[in-house]
Amino acid sequence: MTPAAALDPAFPADADLGAARRVLADVFGYATFRGQQEAVVDHVVSGHDALVLMPTGAGKSLCYQVPAIVRHRAGRGVTVVVSPLIALMHDQVGALEEVGVHAAFLNSSQGLDEAQQVERELLSGRLVLLYVAPERLMTPRLQGMLVSLHERGRLALFAIDEAHCVSQWGHDFREEYLQLSVLHEQFPGVPRVALTATADDHTRADIVERLQLQAARLFISSFDRPNIRYTIVEKSDPKRQLLRFIRDEHEGGDGHDSGIVYCGSRKKVEETAAWLNDEGIQALPYHAGLDADLRRRHQDRFLRQESQDGGIVMVATIAFGMGIDKPDVRFVAHLDLPKNIEGYYQETGRAGRDGEPADAWMTYGLADVVNQRRMIDESPAGEEYKRVQRSKLDALLTLAESPACRRVALLAYFGEESSPCGNCDNCLHPPAIWDATEAARKLLSCIYRFQQHGQQRFGARSFGAGHLIDVLRGKTTDKVSQYGHAELTTFGIGADLSEQQWRAVLRQLVAQGHVVAEGEYNTLTLADSARAVLKGEVRVLLRQAPEAPSRRGGKGARGKSAGSRGAAEGQLDASAQARYAALKRWRAEIAREHSLPAYVIFHDATLAEMARRQPGNPAELGEITGVGAKKLEAYGVEILRVLAAGD
Template sequence: MSSSKHHPVPLDILQEVFGYSAFRGQQAAIVDHVTAGGDALVLMPTGGGKSLCYQIPAIARQRAGHGVTVVVSPLIALMHDQVGALEEAGVEAAFLNSTQTLEETQRIEREMLAGRLTLLYAAPERVNTPRFIAQMQSLYERGLLALFAIDEAHCVSQWGHDFRSEYLSLSLLHERFPDIPRIALTATADDITRADIIERLQLEEAQVFVASFDRPNIRYLIVEKDSPREQLLRFIQDEHEDEAGVVYCQSRKKVDETAEWLRAKGINALPYHAGMEQDQRKRHQDRFLREDGIVMVATIAFGMGIDKPDVRFVAHLDLPKNIEGYYQETGRAGRDGLPAQAWMAYGLADVVQQRRMIDESPSSDEFKQVQRGKLDALLALAEAIDCRRVRLLAYFGEDSQPCGNCDNCLNPPATWDATEAARMALSCIYRFHQVTGFSFGSGHLIDVLRGKETDKVAQYRHHELSTWGVGAALSEQQWRAVIRQLIALGYAVTEGEYNTLSLGGDAKAVLRGEVRMLLRQPAVPTRKSKSSRSSSSSSRRSEAEADLDAAAQARFDALKAWRAEVAREHGLPAYVIFQNVTLAELARAQPRSLDEMAGISGIGAKKLEAYGEALLRVLAED
């Protein structure tokens, strides 16, 4: 290496330890700034390489004699896998969490206090304890405290999608150790959340780095709910047979029922939620990380910090609370940079439920107003007839052009002018109140508009209303879309246990014809033939394995089998040993010596030493 002990060069560390030849995007600027002792707030999408932004400064500062970097991380699974990956790369790293015995904890604490660790991962609950603070004080007084890295920093913000009260106490790191640099990192934060992070973590002097939020390899698809389980099954079978994916549901009950239903349909699905026994949750998570082709059906309790690179799809059977949550969850797909999909089924009940959850929460009016605004932005994304990605990036303050890789770009939806339909619906809601003094739900509203004779229509004499049957020309599905849009835009509001409808604050503007509503025509689902499914699967394979010929494909398969065996021996997910892109490059290049192998991306010095000879033997086999 060209760098001396006292002036380690980050690029040398990137190449020597991690096996990469160059930084991506803003990584180099961030690493240089933090290595030099500066504070930073880093906003970078999932899969953008956030971990290297603190791992390389940690290694550089340790080599320069500054000691231990403490990484505040909220999830045990993330700690375990990141520490495992660092150890594989030859970096002294450890974690402290509730899964360890007293003896293990004390051994790691001794290593830390001796300054022998480069990185120590700990949960915010532990970092806030008097014992841990005293240990930090000891390191600090001896000049062995190098850096604080606060991962998932959006958790500190009450406006964020994943607020955790334990994060609020992390401001004490700056108060107790004011000259120790800090780097806070998150994949999702709008302007109000960013401001909250800066204030609560006292990062006013920090340099803010905002990377592009674009994940061009992810295709966004949002469909109107119509037998959503069947829609999900078609999506998995048509597009992602035998591939890893995550399906998010809002309730634990729905998670269990959906996982069981998918298994009955031949999908290798597992449930995951906070109501399960901890051992069972861990087993399911380990299987998802270590086995191929498992679909995890989960609440949002699953996923933050999951580094599995080859998740090919993320599906939502329920609407998330806001765009930050949606972006964070969909960002778990395609971390390897290869094509992936974000699929969501969305309906009127989702809008009603999310609005009601906000309205009935015990939060302040200010907080509710912010949450309504965030929900409105997500509803606008779901109802959009233009490019999904342009809208998604605009939410985070980023300008972009139509992507050509979302459902609306690939298949521009047919639209219809729903302005008159909206006026009909609001007029009917008004007449319900005027004639009977009661409110009614969307189902009855649609029956009246379409002129459907039901017992309830007869009971309330609603066939005598002037709006009876005025919308008979529209389908029930079209009316659901109109009402969904009216609720999404606040022109109609739902109330009470039965989600009855009343006029919203700006309904008069619609009734006067001052608002134009352009809606998408409901799409007719088409079932792919078996032949097109298999061809799309093979095209994905060739993309993932990067145009390998038959001989190289055989080498790739042999390398994967070898990797699986090593991963089992080490108790780690296979991708921690080597990612598929590295194996594909090995299979294609077929290096004949360690010197030739040293140029392969993803093979650092320690991995070359540990696995090089074994890899050469696998590659030499016929």
């Protein structure tokens, strides 16, 4: 490997990969890097630009935090971290201070005195990392300070987190990120690392172009999250389906697991949260229309409440979740269809960051498909943008309707090959595939007859799903009588299928693009591709998914679900369990004192390893993963006391 000094002549010779490994062990308490972390760190420490794509939970933050510390110790100054997450900067900075790394943030939540103190720390060179929102970064005041630092060679690195926000093709475009394109011109020679968990080919290309990262090295880790089980069910009574899912899979005598439920509208968020509370599930609403202070309080409670106190279910729009570091979110549920696979992947990736079993559960129906298509069609954006968004939606519909492994389809979207996972709904409960060619021809023919009949008697008219299914099944309703549809040759030709079966056929034909649902009332018309189906030139194979049984039998039957009880904890004997419980109580007290989430103090896996190994002195405690030098100094005596008392 090329020494850092050879790549950056002004960089001290000791600032190499060995220094990075020492920082990893001494500061963060980890013996080795994971996956591509080491390659990224070596590249960035050496002074080069990078674009890093890593799934949630893979350790993206270490990819800039370790280089920041190494470069600061070598005299290269401060690392500026650009993040849109004002509400979470406190926790990120708190976590760094916990391991002995001097960090701070500048944002609108601070008073003048506090902000000026941070600025003094910045200019003095004592700060290792400074977190700022993109709009704050571009203010003349902060720009002037950074120029001064750059002129003195004290600007070490720019880390651009959530870099997909810069892309118009991405699922979370933020206009203020576009300003970051000038960093390489304003601060030549300062390396930049852009990081995101989700980006398809369009988004990656946009990030490179808009951030001027053409010379950057691209690092792409596997997008696979094998601990997450993907399940997609047909929507019938979505709130009841959600409640059944939580109670069957994530509830027991000690309460329910922490989870996130995504809804498509603010009204639905509030209604769903209230309904879950009425059903005995602790739930909080979160959307951009709520008071900012209330949103902060809800987010803090979600992040800080320990599992033994009962998990919180956050019911939210997509305004919630970016950058959420809570490791023990055991499920993410969608009551409405996301816009695209990137959004779905980003949102589901907030489950199981600790590597323990977690669920990604979604219910969707015909209305979801129609609503998403209508939002694209009615958007004021240009036709090229609409075309790309339609193709992204089509990819998500393919994932939802596929009878094959969900994980294979999901990873294929990001260009990654895989084999069936054995851990999604389609692998565990393979859906029946039936030849629906004749059923499809009947349905399409009925829509065609509506159009012919309407033009002859009433002028051009079209009808929605409910009326279509009534005619197919031969139901004489007032509307059928009003329009004379009992006279159609298609009246009653579908009596052999139930209403639910016809809805599934229609939904999949809309998803495949043979039927178009338009307008406020979702009226149905034929697409050009329907002609080949009507002529019998195309065979139509559709999935027929049965309701999958509960895989765990509920937490009540087993005390805890496999998801809420980590693998490390599950391996503890009775005495170790007692020590583990004592450690968690101690951690909760420390977290409250420091106003931080408990996982920032120590992760569950670290506590479980302490309880299992029961170190008897500081040296043995320091060998445990996640115990760095600062935490050993700060908490070592107390941890050893708790372990001794809890034995």
